[in-house]
Amino acid sequence: MTWRDEAACRGANPEIFFLGYGPGRGLGRLSKTAKARALELCDRCPVVDVCLEYALSLPATGDFGIWGGTTEKQRVGLRKARRQHQPPRSGRTLQEAASM
Numbered sequence: 001m002t003w004r005d006e007a008a009c010r011g012a013n014p015e016i017f018f019l020g021y022g023p024g025r026g027l028g029r030l031s032k033t034a035k036a037r038a039l040e041l042c043d044r045c046p047v048v049d050v051c052l053e054y055a056l057s058l059p060a061t062g063d064f065g066i067w068g069g070t071t072e073k074q075r076v077g078l079r080k081a082r083r084q085h086q087p088p089r090s091g092r093t094l095q096e097a098a099s100m
């Protein structure tokens, strides 16, 4: 059993999360109604945090639709905020830092 088995959207129409879902169909913008329905499901989803982390682990270029209660635009902001809060890399190894 995986987190997807517990998803509130399990069995829901994928088109409310991903407009153009299906082979050979282009991507477009979700309607406000579809987006609201998807976000409503996410609101009561027991695995919303896991789902969001999964989405954020995907390459940004292939990330679209509603995941973890967020829109693509919101995830762009989350990725940016996370990058800004990462500690700077010093270029030293842990051993070098420990011996100082």
Ligand code: SF4
Binding pocket: 007, 008, 009, 010, 017, 038, 041, 042, 043, 045, 046, 047, 048, 049, 051, 052, 066, 067, 068, 069
């Ligand atoms: S958070 Fe939303 S998209 Fe993710 S599994 Fe739950 S209902 Fe589906």
